[in-house]
Amino acid sequence: MAFQILASTRFFDAEAEQLLVDHGCEVRRTGLSQDVQDDTIAPGELDRLLTGIDGWIVGTALVTRDLLTKHPQLKVIARRGVGYDTVDVTAARELGRRVIISPGGNEPAVADHAVGMMLALAKRLREGHLAMQADRWSPLVGTELCEKTVGLVGFGRIAQAVGRRVRGFDANVLAYDPHPNNEAANAIGARFVEMPELLGKSDYISLHLPLTEQTRHLFDRNRMLQLKRGAILVNTARGGLIDEAALVELLRSNHLMGAGLDVFEGEADPSKREHIKELIALPNVIASAHSAGSSREGLMRTNRLAAKSVLDVLNGREPSPQCVVV
Template sequence: MSRDKRLVVVTPKFFDDATISFLEDHGCSVVLAKLPDGKADAAATEEELVSVLADADAWIVGHANVTLSLLQALPRLKVIARRGVGYERVDVDAAQKTGKVVTIAAGGNEESVADRTLGLMLATAHRFRESQQQLIDGPGSILIGHDLYGKTVGLVGLGRIAQHVVRRLRAFETTILVSTPRPTCTYGKAMNIEYVDLDVLLQRSDFVSLHAPLTPATNHLIDATGLARMKNSAFLINTARGGLVDDRALLASLKEGRIAGAGLDVFESESELGLAWVTNELVRLPNVIATPHSGASTHEGLQRTNLVAANCVVAVLGGEQPPAGCLVASSAYSVS
């Protein structure tokens, strides 16, 4: 490979040809990393990552853990571009210390995750899983579900994805409650939403949908106490981050019928491997619809996030500011 081109190493799977062409047209060489045993980058060891990234100028990353020791072993690396919007697996302080730029793919996956959120609401309320099982097992009684239409939906958080959810919910003539640390009156009036505190939201909502980032302050935001505040006819939807919910408490609530069901795309066991048994039990419950953190994984969503990440790489390697909303860490730019 000619070193007059910048080397971009891509470790997540499903990277499309159009985005590769975009990078090549902007003076980059692209390598789609092949990790041992077909691993996803989240499962790669630091040694394996160093091996594939040793000559990289830029790294487009999926869910790998980005640590200080890893970054120190990659002096050539200039930019870590997350294909996604969460960056809790990236040591931002380490990136600052080692002079790296960290970006996210803001604006790439909101539509896909918003679709998944509504899909989980409908699937849990209409009891899709249980109804299909009735057909598999043989003739049985028709199961009676619930409408989303006309219900009260509580959104915890009001970021980009939640705002797309709000627009979709308006078609169902729902009452929308929002709990957020930064309510915006103008947006609230325009979208006909009501800002309330979390306790009120849990008590009033027929559907509770989580859209908050995972931080020390939001870990177990929904715990046994919060679940006890929900209606026993309510559904919990989580397409954000697993740690927002105490999954052990959720399992107990579902088993004991204290809430009606859950639609889950994320689980605590993604970061706490010792809780895999909880996930295994949750996904086997008849009133749970579960998907494997794949809400953003549509053909269209991945193409969008690939291209946003690529735009971040091209901008940083060219000495320019990354696209709006994408910059997470840098000593060279101001982070908004």
Template sequence: MTKPPRKVVVTQKFFDDEAVAFLRGNDIEVEIATLPDGKTEAQLDIDDMKKLLDGAGGWIVGHANITRDALGALPDLAIVSRRGVGYEKVDTEAARELGRVVTIAAGGNDASVADQVIGMMISAGRRFREAQNAMNGGKWNILVGTDLYRKKVGILGFGRIGRSLARRLQGFEAEIMVCTPRLRDEDINAYGLSSVDFDTLLAESDYISLHAPLTPETRHIVDADAFGKMKPNAVLINTARGGLVDDRALLEALENGRILGAGLDVYESESDPSMKSVTDALIARDDVIAAPHAGASTHEGLARTNMIASVCAVEVIEGRMPPRECIVVDGR
């Protein structure tokens, strides 16, 4: 690939002035894209991308589906810079073969998502939504909830967000169990963890928080069988990826009182519109604390991820290496 154009297109909302100034200060033309009427970033097709990214060497992006065909239609594009940490919507094999770079904003949203998980654990365990809805209806009866203090918390996956969550759980004197293929000795020592298999995590946890990537192996890892192994007072938190949980099975488990509650920031309907009725039923429930895939969306978290994504774009356009922890694919 020839030297990339010094233009970066941003298709994400909430891109702050400091990140724009950083890009411009590095002699980068910045274009904050206006998406086609009625379309979200995830709904952009190849023709949309060609129009939005004409002459761009960098793309700061969130949830667009970036296929081999899309990359082939964007020959000037040197870097796909994700303002986030997931990259399952990018064809990374194609990116490598076509000589492109794919990066993530590693370390930018760990604290924000971990804070959200703690909030969801407490809110679901203490039945805050159910209590407030009852009060709005004139019923001020006390609903007895459950503590997070000194409870058993199971974490599935233990990357940056999982470690950030573990640090917070230490303040609650929680017993932290982790199920992950590779648990480092330094993490066990730092956070007082125990390494467990998935069945043990399901059976013993009072709270379960999911922090695994979505892969063919992890899709529906929490299914009807898994709910059958959980405690009846368990709370499930999913702020990772829709599809890790079988949402139909979750709805059934809640309807049957099989678990106490759930905190959800991601849903199967995000990638499968046929699941919308299931999502609607889940978020309508008193025992579900719901958010619209907003775990990273604090002022501070967005500022961090905007800047990291911008740094990655500048480094690649300049022909240098972006931060190592941010590199998913470097096909140069």
């Protein structure tokens, strides 16, 4: 009997689907548009879609204890991405289900996005566009990335990819990480420093940390006041690393030249979106809706990795250790 797979992610490409079919699986789709996230599926409809499903490749939908309990035949949940905060991991462990993530597939896309935000803010592209719409044609004076100092807070694979890219602009790269990888730093010409030095010397700061109790609001008002005046802050990591109310204040006062934000504390909580509205209204903010990793190429890589991990679990093989949550 063929394994039944539900692919509820936005943009699950034909190549990844064919990989599953070629290995004897039947793939069920949600019928949603490619532009619709699966967290919009009504609970009752999601319950129906999961009936008889052995493996679920999921985007942003909540994987709850209730769903897992209702569908005891569901053996593996593969998150198309690296975050798994939408999955009740405790329930999955207790119920004997496997939870898989897909690291590595979107790293180039996120690194490109971070550098793109740096350049857009440095050249004041949004401000210039708005000025032209208002029929104001006077050039705005921006700054450069060339030969500036870029501080990477967190030094995982995406941060390293950002470091490689900005070295192409002859930038000086500083890094802070509680667990420094000196070999990786040497490979891209980065230098590990303590946080105060990074904050005081960096013209651009790019965040690449997970969100934990220790890192929540790591960039609060006091820490952001330690940044060089006129610095540019970019966050493509996790909402909640930055105190958004304080960021609004420091952008309005021009302590910071600008901020590039792909993630927000209130993106999953409408009650916390007041500061998001304030931020995206500012002319010196470039914002995107947690889409840094959503390149066509990146999504295809993560789809394939998720599909391969699902096949491994269903066929009794152990997936790659970097993919395993439970």
